[in-house]
Amino acid sequence: MFHRKIGIYCTLLCCIFMITGCENAPEREAKENSKQEIKMSSSKYVSMEEAKIQVHALEGKSVDGVHLPEHISMPDVQKIFEVKLTPWYPNQKNDLKIVIKNMWNDYKKTDWASIKEMTFSSKKDHTYYGGQKKDKKTGLLYSYDSDGFFCGDSLKDTEQTAKSCVKEIDFEWGDTASEKDVYPLKDGKISVPKAVSYTEDLFNKNVSKLEKGKFQYKVQHLYVMKNMKTGCYDYNMAIGRVYKGISFDTSSDFGISEGRSYNKVHCGIHMLAVMRHKHSLDYVNSCRELLDIEKETEKENIISPVWALQSINKKIAHIDGFRFQDCGLVYLLVQDNKLAKDNQQDVYQQVNETTYLRPVWLFMSKGSGVVSDTMTRDRHGTSVVVDAIDGTLYYYESTGTY
Numbered sequence: 001m002f003h004r005k006i007g008i009y010c011t012l013l014c015c016i017f018m019i020t021g022c023e024n025a026p027e028r029e030a031k032e033n034s035k036q037e038i039k040m041s042s043s044k045y046v047s048m049e050e051a052k053i054q055v056h057a058l059e060g061k062s063v064d065g066v067h068l069p070e071h072i073s074m075p076d077v078q079k080i081f082e083v084k085l086t087p088w089y090p091n092q093k094n095d096l097k098i099v100i101k102n103m104w105n106d107y108k109k110t111d112w113a114s115i116k117e118m119t120f121s122s123k124k125d126h127t128y129y130g131g132q133k134k135d136k137k138t139g140l141l142y143s144y145d146s147d148g149f150f151c152g153d154s155l156k157d158t159e160q161t162a163k164s165c166v167k168e169i170d171f172e173w174g175d176t177a178s179e180k181d182v183y184p185l186k187d188g189k190i191s192v193p194k195a196v197s198y199t200e201d202l203f204n205k206n207v208s209k210l211e212k213g214k215f216q217y218k219v220q221h222l223y224v225m226k227n228m229k230t231g232c233y234d235y236n237m238a239i240g241r242v243y244k245g246i247s248f249d250t251s252s253d254f255g256i257s258e259g260r261s262y263n264k265v266h267c268g269i270h271m272l273a274v275m276r277h278k279h280s281l282d283y284v285n286s287c288r289e290l291l292d293i294e295k296e297t298e299k300e301n302i303i304s305p306v307w308a309l310q311s312i313n314k315k316i317a318h319i320d321g322f323r324f325q326d327c328g329l330v331y332l333l334v335q336d337n338k339l340a341k342d343n344q345q346d347v348y349q350q351v352n353e354t355t356y357l358r359p360v361w362l363f364m365s366k367g368s369g370v371v372s373d374t375m376t377r378d379r380h381g382t383s384v385v386v387d388a389i390d391g392t393l394y395y396y397e398s399t400g401t402y
Contacts, residue, residue, distance in 0.1 A: 073328025104152030148290025160225030267348035
C-alpha cells in the first residue's frame, strides 16, 4: 500500500522523539552499571576471538568515563565482511505477488481476479512498475513494486501505535521471552515465542527466496500493543536481516543537527509484521526495497572494542559520565552523503553505486522525547558509530522512528 510506504519514508526526513511508554523488557538484567573503572590497553585491530574476550570483560563496566550496559551484543562469528550492495530487480513480477499470498493469510479471503489493479510507473526509470489492489467490501489490500516493496494489510487503518504499547522486548539487544509471556489476541492466546517463531519461519521461507538466500530474518523487536476498547492485544514486530551471523540494526536514519555533516550516511533497515490473530500475520510490510549483493570482502581482524571506547573518549568532548543503554556489533547500511559539499546531512536513499553493508560498533543511549504515532518504539538516542573496519567515528544525536 503506497500511502503507508510513503509515510514510512517521510519519517526518515525528521527525527521524532519518544518517551518511555512501556514497562521494562522481560528477563533483561536490571543491575546497576558497575562504577568500577577498568583500564585495558589494546592495539587498534584484534582477532574476532580477542574482540569477544574484550566485550565480555567490558560488560557492565566503565571505561574512561563511559558506562556500559550489562549485556553487549556480540555474535559468535569468526569473520566480518564489507559488502557492496546492488539494486534488487525481480526476475518475474509474480514473485512478489506469490510472497504476499504466502505470508498474508487474508489474501485468500478475496477474489482478487475480479478487482482492477491500480498501476504505477516512473518517467525517470522505465523499468519501474508498481501495483495495488483494494477490496472495497472487506477493506483488504495489497501492493508491491519492482524495487522489492510489498505489503499485505488486513488492519483497515486500525493499527495500534506506540501510545498503546504495554511491553517491549528488544531481542536485538539481549532481551528474551518465555512461554509465560502470553497475551490474548483477537481470537485467542498465543505466547510471544510462538508468535516470533511463526513470523520468522514465514520470512525465512519466503523473503529469502526473493533475496537469493543471502540473508536470514529475525524478529529483533516485539511490541505488545493493547486495544483499550476491546481489551485484546496486537504483536507489532520489527524484523531484521542477519548476514553470516551478524544482525543488521533495524533503526531508521542516524541524524545530527543542522550545520553539521559527515561524508557518509548511516541507516538501519527493517520490515514490519503485525499479528492480531494467532498463527496469522494481519499486516506484513517490507517497508523499503529488497537487497542484492554485488560482492563481499572478508576481514579476519576487527577494530578492538577497547580501542573504539578510547577513541570515543578522545574525540567526543564532555563524554565523562556518559551512559550507553545498548551496545554491540551490527551491520549498518552506509552510503556517500551527496549533500556533504553543502554541509548538510542527507538521509539514506535507495541502494546506489556507493551503498555498502559495513560492520560497526554501535553505542546508544536511550531515546527520549514525545510519543509519536508510530508502530514501534525502535529509536536510538545519542549514538556513536565506530566503523569496525577502519575505525572512523561518527557521533549522532538520534535516529528517526517508524
